[in-house]
Amino acid sequence: xxxxxxxxxxxxxxxxxATTAVARDQVQVAGSSTVLPYASIVAEAFGENxxxxxxxxxxxxxxxxxxxxxxxVGENTIDIANASRAIREKEIKACAxxxxxxxxxxxxxYDGIVFAxxxxxxxxxxxxxxxxFNALGSKVLVDGAIVDNPHAQWxxxxxxxxxxxxxxxxxxxxxxxxxxxxxxxxLEGCEATGAMAAMMEAGMSEDDAEDACxxxxxxxxxxxxxxxYTETLARxxxxxxxxxxxxxxxxxxxxDKLKVATMGGVAPSTETISTGEYPVSRPLFFYVKKAHIxxxxxxKEFASFFVADEIAGPDxxxxxxxxxxxxxxxxxxxxxxxxxxxxxxS
Amino acid sequence: xxxxxMTPTDAPKKKSSLMAQxxxxxxxxxxxxxxxxxxxxxxxxxxxxxxxxxTSILRSGLPAFTQTVVDIExxxxxxxxxxxxSKMLKTGEYQKIFVNALSEQLDARGLDVxxxxxxxxxxxxxxxxxxxxFFLENPDRIGTPVSFELAASSRVDGYFNGRMTRDxxxxxxFLMATDLDLVDALEEAGIIGGAFxxxxxxGTDSGVDNPGGAGLGASVIGSFFMMLVVxxxxxxxxxxxxxYLEEFxxxxxxxxxxxxxxxxxxxxxxxxxxxxxxxxFIQFAGFPQSAPLVGGLVLTLMTLPxxxxxxxxxxxxxxxxxxxxxxGVGASKMQSVFHHVLPLAMPGILTGTIxxxxxxxxxxxxxxxxxxVGFVAREYPETFVGGFTDANSAMPAQIYTWASRAxxxxxxxxxxxxxxxxxxxxTMNAIAVVLRRRFERRW
Numbered sequence: 083x084x085x086x087x088x089x090x091x092x093x094x095x096x097x098x099x100a101t102t103a104v105a106r107d108q109v110q111v112a113g114s115s116t117v118l119p120y121a122s123i124v125a126e127a128f129g130e131n132x133x134x135x136x137x138x139x140x141x142x143x144x145x146x147x148x149x150x151x152x153x154x155v156g157e158n159t160i161d162i163a164n165a166s167r168a169i170r171e172k173e174i175k176a177c178a179x180x181x182x183x184x185x186x187x188x189x190x191x192y193d194g195i196v197f198a199x200x201x202x203x204x205x206x207x208x209x210x211x212x213x214x215f216n217a218l219g220s221k222v223l224v225d226g227a228i229v230d231n232p233h234a235q236w237x238x239x240x241x242x243x244x245x246x247x248x249x250x251x252x253x254x255x256x257x258x259x260x261x262x263x264x265x266x267x268x269l270e271g272c273e274a275t276g277a278m279a280a281m282m283e284a285g286m287s288e289d290d291a292e293d294a295c296x297x298x299x300x301x302x303x304x305x306x307x308x309x310x311y312t313e314t315l316a317r318x319x320x321x322x323x324x325x326x327x328x329x330x331x332x333x334x335x336x337x338d339k340l341k342v343a344t345m346g347g348v349a350p351s352t353e354t355i356s357t358g359e360y361p362v363s364r365p366l367f368f369y370v371k372k373a374h375i376x377x378x379x380x381x382k383e384f385a386s387f388f389v390a391d392e393i394a395g396p397d398x399x400x401x402x403x404x405x406x407x408x409x410x411x412x413x414x415x416x417x418x419x420x421x422x423x424x425x426x427x428s
Numbered sequence: 429x430x431x432x433x434m435t436p437t438d439a440p441k442k443k444s445s446l447m448a449q450x451x452x453x454x455x456x457x458x459x460x461x462x463x464x465x466x467x468x469x470x471x472x473x474x475x476x477x478x479x480x481x482x483t484s485i486l487r488s489g490l491p492a493f494t495q496t497v498v499d500i501e502x503x504x505x506x507x508x509x510x511x512x513x514s515k516m517l518k519t520g521e522y523q524k525i526f527v528n529a530l531s532e533q534l535d536a537r538g539l540d541v542x543x544x545x546x547x548x549x550x551x552x553x554x555x556x557x558x559x560x561x562f563f564l565e566n567p568d569r570i571g572t573p574v575s576f577e578l579a580a581s582s583r584v585d586g587y588f589n590g591r592m593t594r595d596x597x598x599x600x601x602f603l604m605a606t607d608l609d610l611v612d613a614l615e616e617a618g619i620i621g622g623a624f625x626x627x628x629x630x631g632t633d634s635g636v637d638n639p640g641g642a643g644l645g646a647s648v649i650g651s652f653f654m655m656l657v658v659x660x661x662x663x664x665x666x667x668x669x670x671x672y673l674e675e676f677x678x679x680x681x682x683x684x685x686x687x688x689x690x691x692x693x694x695x696x697x698x699x700x701x702x703x704x705x706x707x708x709f710i711q712f713a714g715f716p717q718s719a720p721l722v723g724g725l726v727l728t729l730m731t732l733p734x735x736x737x738x739x740x741x742x743x744x745x746x747x748x749x750x751x752x753x754x755x756g757v758g759a760s761k762m763q764s765v766f767h768h769v770l771p772l773a774m775p776g777i778l779t780g781t782i783x784x785x786x787x788x789x790x791x792x793x794x795x796x797x798x799x800x801v802g803f804v805a806r807e808y809p810e811t812f813v814g815g816f817t818d819a820n821s822a823m824p825a826q827i828y829t830w831a832s833r834a835x836x837x838x839x840x841x842x843x844x845x846x847x848x849x850x851x852x853x854x855t856m857n858a859i860a861v862v863l864r865r866r867f868e869r870r871w
Contacts, residue, residue: 106716108819112799119636119834122803126635129806130519130557138718138819140802141832158714310832312839335834337598392517399520402601403637 106157109137109384113147113164114258115310116193116329117366120400121164124388127399132387134380139164141310144258148369152177155373161381163369166193166258174424184372184423188385189414190394192406194330194355195262195362198340203322204244206236208344211361213240215271217248218304220297223277228284231299251317251326252298254308262364263327264296267345270361272296315339330355331404355406363406372423386418485846491589492844495625495640496580498552499618502529503573504563512560519556522563526555526578534614541613550603551611551620553579553640579627579640580620582837584611588622591836628844633805633826639837642830644845646805650720650820651789651852653809657724657816658731658788663781665728666735667770673736674743675765694733701730702794710798718799718819726798727788734787738780742773775867782860786853792824800825823849 111121121139129136142150144165151163152173169187177185197214199206216222216239222231236243253259272278272295281291298304307314307326314326315336325343330350333340342350346361354360368388375382387393389411394400396407408414449457504525512521527548534543555578563570579585583603586592597605614620631643677683705726709715715722746769754764795801805821821829823845830842 110717110799110819112802115832118802123635123637125803126557126638126806127517127519130560131517136806138799138802138804138806140718140799140804141829153711158710158717160717311834312832332834334600335602336836337600338592338596387516390516392515392520398517399637 107379108135109162109378109381110140110160111137111162111164111368112140112142112150112160113162113368114144114166114366115141116144116166116257116259117164117190117368119331119403120190120366120405121368121388123399123403124384124393127393128380128384128387132380132383134383137162137380137384143254143256143308145256148173149176151369151371152180152182154180155182155371157378159371161371161374161378162385165367165369166364167261168365168367169369169424182371182373186370186372186385186418186421187424188368188370188389188418189365189408189410190368190389190405191366191400191408191411192355192363193366193404194350194352194360194406195259195266195364196328196330196333196350197325197343197345198318198328198333199325199343200318200322201339201341203324203341204236204246206244206325206343207341208242208347210274210346211267211271212274213243213271214250214267215275215277215295216240218250218252218298219268219272219277219295220299221277221281221294223275223280226280228277228280231301231303234303246323248303249321249324250304251307251314251324252304253314253327254306256308258364259327259329262362266362266364268296268298329404330406334404352401352404352406356409365408366405370418372421375421382418382421386415389414389418485843485850488840489843489845489847491591492628492840492847493625494589494622495627496585496588496620497577497623498530498555498580498614498620499575499577500526500530500533501573501575502526502533504559504570506570509563509570519554519560521556522559523549523552523554523556526559526576527552530619533619537617539610539613539617541610543607543610547604547607547610550601550607551581551584551614553581554635554638555579557641577623582639582835584620585640585837587611589840591840628841629848632807633803633821633829635803636833636835636838639833639835639841642838642841644823644826644848646808647821647823647826648848649808649815650723650800650805651822653720653815653820654724654727654822655785655789657721658727658785659781661725661728662731662735662784666732666781667739667777669732670736670739670743671765671770674740675769676761690733690736694737697793698730698791699793699797701726702797704729705794706797716817716819718804718821719817720820720822721816722798723795723800723822724816726794727791730791730794731784731788734784735777735781738783739773739777742776742780743769745776746772772869775863775869779860779864782856782863786856786860789822789856790824790849790853792822792828795822795825796828801829803829823852 111125118139118141125137125139128134144167147163148165148169150160153159169185174185177183197206197209213236216233217236219231221228222233224232233239233248235245235247237245252263269292278291278295281294282288286294305317307317311328311332314328318324318326318340328340330352333342348354348360350360355363370381370385391411392398394405394407394411401407508525512518512525515521527545530548530552531543531545555576558578559576562574581603583592587608594605594608597603597608599605611620627641627643629643630645631641632646633643634641673683673686705722709722709725710717750768750772751764754768755761759767799819800821804819805826807818809815809818809820827842827845827849830838830845
């Protein structure tokens with residue numbers, strides 16, 4: 083009979099635990115794996131310096147973070163979504179439908195996206211956006227005609243590049259990094275090679291042409307990586323010809339294994355990114371649910387701590403790790419103090 | 429048993445002897461020898477993989493158990509304490525005080541190497557939090573010299589344990605080649621050196637810029653509370669279900685259907701249980717995210733079929749004569765089960781349970797979906813109930829998290845975590861073997 087007693091007590095224990103769990107005293111964050119390192123640094127420092135418990139930071143990608151953010155208001159939804167791109171219109175709409183109306187957008191700084199390969203691999207040292215587009219676009223311009231991408235080696239379209247098989251590991255579509263890669267590299271390259279003009283001449287509307295430009299070839303030369311940069315790194319380790327897309331901070335942490343290529347003649351570094359010389363950079367954000375401020379203890383304090391000069395400023399720990407400090411940090415700070423939601427209305 | 433030799437009259441021409449084998453016997457014997465060789469080769473390959481696995485785990489993971497530490501004694505004045513506490517980033521202030529104290533001591537020793545505060549900053553890790561929490565707990569030590577052993581930065585740690593050499597070092601703001609001269613000088617002076625990394629076993633997770641402060645302790649506790657939930661739910665439910673199905677339930681289409689479903693459930697990928705857990709326990713029932721309670725519930729679902737199947741097998745192994753004897757002396761059906769059959773089946777049930785628990789302990793996939801992967805295992809639960817409801821991670825989830833961080837120091841920590849996880853699993857399986865050996869009855 084002890085089993086009956088055991089199971090009853092176990093059920094009672096569970097029920098008890100569940101009822102006491104109603105009030106959450108911890109900030110919950112989820113989203114971009116690019117922002118995750120920074121968020122975890124801030125969360126650790128926040129726990130060490132304040133009397134609030136350390137926030138929980140989960141990974142998963144910008145899109146999945148924002149999706150969870152938009153599930154609704156309440157203690158079993160997350161308070162903050164990290165994103166390596168700005169929130170999209172349709173996400174704002176989805177949020178509003180679930181009752182998440184006042185969203186505070188916080189820009190924490192900038193991050194560079196770099197193209198890196200094995201230290202001992204082919205000499206991928208200098209790229210132009212056009213090279214990347216010619217290598218990875220699904221339709222490219224060859225001899226004045228738009229054709230399915232015929233290039234097998236980098237040297238096929240640019241004699242300056244090594245005669246090595248094209249093999250690229252790019253972030254999957256759930257990553258915010260992918261969007262930046264599409265906008266700042268593929269689209270630029272598409273325009274630079276004249277492919278976009280040729281597509282529009284062929285009767286495509288501008289939007290369709292843009293969509294065609296950012297379409298990546300599907301014949302195996304380009305591989306979508308849905309995991310973190312460590313997965314990309316492992317793929318690069320196994321493929322001497324491979325080239326991977328990394329965040330600047332990740333690359334800097336693994337410089338003994340990777341060499342970086344310049345983009346448009348500029349080497350990526352915190353300096354070139356902050357001046358805007360290095361073309362492929364993007365702002366990093368997090369989004370705060372205004373309805374949770376005052377309900378979840380420490381939420382507002384965490385948000386303002388995140389963008390405080392001591393943390394996100396040029397001499398703070400985030401810069402030391404690889405974030406490019408935002409020159410307009412003080413405006414972000416004021417916006418958090420005033421709890422100004424997106425779109426200006428309140 | 430060659431039949432040729434047994435019937436000599438039928439084939440008088442064929443001379444066969446027990447001493448000389450005929451062709452067929454040789455062929456059969458050769459086949460047997462070959463089969464044995466295949467078997468041995470298969471075992472050898474298996475062992476080879478095992479050895480390869482263990483050496484690679486130990487080689488990559490053992491460095492996580494040692495830690496390069498900076499051994500230094502310095503005094504924090506009341507004034508410094510008050511200033512630091514008035515700042516927003518208090519730990520950063522303590523870090524500065526520490527770096528200044530170290531520079532002054534190095535100056536006083538007259539080291540032969542040129543250095544600046546930035547170099548020291550790169551060599552020491554992130555000790556601000558440790559120093560602050562020490563002085564908050566021991567305010568009476570302010571103003572007196574205190575000796576600290578503080579973790580050095582992960583790059584310096586890598587230099588000491590061979591993960592990185594002077595040749596592979598690329599100058600960066602994390603560590604410069606010139607810093608290594610200073611590190612060597614510090615080692616000669618006895619300020620920097622190796623020590624056993626207790627923090628790795630007892631500590632909590634740390635931020636990505638502080639691999640030296642990372643520990644598995646909190647997630648071990650998270651795993652422990654999850655296993656408590658699994659044990660106290662799946663054992664009674666599983667045993668009750670099996671007893672009913674095995675001893676009481678009528679054999680009909682319904683029970684057949686249930687049986688088939690239980691076997692099928694045992695084969696369902698664990699990620700499916702994670703999705704179920706997210707939908708039912710978190711979104712519908714409103715349980716807290718990242719809580720070991722939810723993790724335990726999900727793993728209970730996963731473990732239940734394993735326990736039911738093994739319990740039913742051990743119940744069925746109890747000979748019917750025992751039941752008959754009990755019924756014969758007037759016991760009720762229930763008495764015969766609980767007084768006689770169940771105690772005899774107990775070793776098998778416990779073995780099955782422990783193996784089910786070990787399986788659940790190493791499971792990561794369902795935890796991905798209920799928020800236990802990420803920067804979670806930062807704090808120990810304060811109360812017993814809090815152990816179930818406070819956000820925490822689990823050992824395999826923590827290992828996964830570390831493996832995906834940029835700093836190579838964390839990769840090493842992930843391997844170290846694997847060693848600890850393996851120790852737990854080996855212990856549990858050993859207990860299961862001992863139980864089986866000790867209490868198993870044969871009829």
